[in-house]
Amino acid sequence: QLQLQESGPGLVKPSETLSLTCTVSGGSISSSNYYWGWIRQSPGKGLEWMGTVSYSGSTYYNPSLKSRLTISVDTSKNHFSLKVDSLTAADTAVYFCARSRSSWLNWFDPWGQGTLVTVSS
Amino acid sequence: DIQMTQSPSSLSASVGDRVTITCRASQSISRYLDWYQQKPGKAPNLLIYATSTLQRGVPSRFSGSGSGTDFTLTISSLQPEDFATYYCQQSYSSPLTFGGGTKVEIK
Numbered sequence: 001q002l003q004l005q006e007s008g009p010g011l012v013k014p015s016e017t018l019s020l021t022c023t024v025s026g027g028s029i030s031s032s033n034y035y036w037g038w039i040r041q042s043p044g045k046g047l048e049w050m051g052t053v054s055y056s057g058s059t060y061y062n063p064s065l066k067s068r069l070t071i072s073v074d075t076s077k078n079h080f081s082l083k084v085d086s087l088t089a090a091d092t093a094v095y096f097c098a099r100s101r102s103s104w105l106n107w108f109d110p111w112g113q114g115t116l117v118t119v120s121s
Numbered sequence: 122d123i124q125m126t127q128s129p130s131s132l133s134a135s136v137g138d139r140v141t142i143t144c145r146a147s148q149s150i151s152r153y154l155d156w157y158q159q160k161p162g163k164a165p166n167l168l169i170y171a172t173s174t175l176q177r178g179v180p181s182r183f184s185g186s187g188s189g190t191d192f193t194l195t196i197s198s199l200q201p202e203d204f205a206t207y208y209c210q211q212s213y214s215s216p217l218t219f220g221g222g223t224k225v226e227i228k
Contacts, residue, residue, distance in 0.1 A: 047165070047208060047219035062216040064122075096164055106212050107155035109176065111164035 002027040004097050004112035011118050018084040018119075022097030022112055029078045030055045035104045036080045038071060041114070042093035052104040053080055060104045087119045123147050123211050127220035133228040140196040142223045144209035149189045153213035156185055156194045159222075160205045168207075169194065199225070 008020035022036065029036065037052035051061040053071045061069050070083040084091060094116050098108035124147035134140050144154065152172040157165035167176045169185040172192060182197045196203055204227055209220040 046221050047210075049217040049219070060215065064216070098164075105153075105215065105217065107167055107170040107210065108165075109167035109170075111166070114164050 150213035
């Protein structure tokens with residue numbers, strides 16, 4: 001059974017960069033049939049798709065966040081990563097990683113449990 | 122961006138009730154509409170994709186319908202484990218967007 005697990009700091013300072021990793025277990029991240037995404041959830045903005053990466057490293061970003069995002073994949077470690085630059089309090093949210101099938105324009109299943117990130121000095 | 126509007130934002134219902142949640146897209150999304158259930162402190166869980174296809178393991182009391190801009194999620198007979206928040210998502214175009222959620226509470 002495929003499982004995803006987010007990891008990273010729970011507290012980050014404003015203006016700094018957030019780095020999160022999603023480790024995939026129970027399956028390979030290298031399948032050409034799957035894409036790997038990041039979604040965040042905050043009280044103010046609800047669920048927000050941030051971006052998606054393919055096993056080959058092709059990336060697809062939400063235009064509203066694109067200038068601050070980098071999503072990458074490391075097939076040797078079976079994980080993918082998210083970096084968000086220039087953090088503000090508005091980036092405080094629970095960050096989820098998830099898989100989509102066949103296309104980056106698709107539903108997400110399964111999801112990781114999520115990790116809370118607070119942006120505060 | 123395609124805006125997804127859910128209604129109601131919350132509802133109270135009793136076990137055994139039939140519950141219907143509506144999701145409206147700001148433009149046509151064909152049948153590229155998915156539904157998730159989320160319980161407190163947990164990740165969203167896929168219930169239905171492509172408007173009406175039940176994800177494996179999801180009880181048959183859940184069903185979805187619609188096309189174009191108007192979609193519904195129906196729970197035919199609400200069970201205690203169904204009290205949760207439900208979200209729709211469009212997978213028609215970028216950026217992928219979600220509805221604001223419908224919280225189903227115990228009456």
